[in-house]
Amino acid sequence: MLNVKNISTYYGNIQALKDVSIDVPEGSIVTILGANGAGKTTTMKTIAGLLKPKSGSITFLNEDLTGKSPHQLVGKGMALVPEGRDILAGMSVLENLEMGAFQRKDKEVKTDLEKVMDRFPILRERKSQLGGTLSGGQQQMLAIARALMSRPKLLLLDEPSMGLAPLVVQDIFKIVTEINNEGTTVLLVEQNARQALKVAHHAYVLETGKVVKSGPANELLNDSSIKEAYLGS
Ligand code: ATP
Numbered sequence: 527m528l529n530v531k532n533i534s535t536y537y538g539n540i541q542a543l544k545d546v547s548i549d550v551p552e553g554s555i556v557t558i559l560g561a562n563g564a565g566k567t568t569t570m571k572t573i574a575g576l577l578k579p580k581s582g583s584i585t586f587l588n589e590d591l592t593g594k595s596p597h598q599l600v601g602k603g604m605a606l607v608p609e610g611r612d613i614l615a616g617m618s619v620l621e622n623l624e625m626g627a628f629q630r631k632d633k634e635v636k637t638d639l640e641k642v643m644d645r646f647p648i649l650r651e652r653k654s655q656l657g658g659t660l661s662g663g664q665q666q667m668l669a670i671a672r673a674l675m676s677r678p679k680l681l682l683l684d685e686p687s688m689g690l691a692p693l694v695v696q697d698i699f700k701i702v703t704e705i706n707n708e709g710t711t712v713l714l715v716e717q718n719a720r721q722a723l724k725v726a727h728h729a730y731v732l733e734t735g736k737v738v739k740s741g742p743a744n745e746l747l748n749d750s751s752i753k754e755a756y757l758g759s
Contacts, residue, residue: 527550527552527586527587527711528549528680529549530545530583531582531584532539533547534579534581535580543735545556545736546565546728546732547582548737549728550711551711553706553709555706555726556726556729556730557729557730558714558730559719559731560732561717564732564734564735566685566715566732567715570715574604574606574682576596576598576691579592585602587679593617597638603678604679605680605682606673607672607681613657613658613668614657615656617657619655619660623649623672623675625672626671626674630675631675638675638677642671662694666690666698670686670701670705680712680713681705681714682713683714684715686702687699695718695721696738699721699722701740722745728743729742729743
């Protein structure tokens with residue numbers, strides 16, 4: 527579904543990604559692991575059109591979308607849940623959800639609003655509350671729900687478990703699996719390597735802007751160098 531081929535992305539003269547290639551098959555969960563500063567967020571931002579690669583290509587559903595703008599990519603079926611969530615703190619939960627559908631012109635937005643609130647009952651309960659008053663876990667759910675409002679084929683999740691309590695992290699990973707089971711392909715960036723490898727089908731490991739390892743997630747879960755570097759055992 528998504529083929530990232532040899533992308534190199536720079537911040538000024540600093541090269542943050544070096545020839546990164548990633549394939550995301552339709553229907554899968556693919557995870558990108560790596561330490562702080564490895565280039566995970568830069569990879570996601572480049573795929574989502576927030577950063578332009580200096581070289582390489584990004585093909586989505588057999589169409590070359592390299593260099594397209596974020597809103598064009600949303601229109602093609604990609605939705606990014608950014609690191610830090612970017613909830614609109616001064617807008618209500620409902621308004622945040624509606625923002626996710628801002629490009630849609632079909633008549634099913636209301637139906638989808640009901641659907642996402644069925645999936646996340648806490649968001650229905652708090653629909654009139656300001657986004658900024660939600661807990662971290664609830665804000666993460668709102669960020670995911672808002673992305674779902676664009677009816678994505680590919681959901682890009684950047685560190686959804688960041689800063690959340692262990693039980694909430696479990697909930698978030700469960701939701702990611704459910705969304706995938708319902709047909710949405712997922713590209714997941716995580717520092718929580720163990721959890722990510724448990725839910726993912728395939729994984730890539732980034733170090734200083736380069737892919738240093740990739741393979742089926744269950745193989746990486748049992749790989750001794752991965753265990754030592756990322757799984758704490
Ligand atoms: P983290 O888990 O901390 O978010 P990451 O793997 O997502 O780490 P990136 O944020 O993609 O890493 O950063 C990759 C490299 O690019 C790092 O060396 C970082 O310092 C650098 N970098 C990131 N953002 C900028 C920026 N706006 N300007 C300059 N350099 C940047």
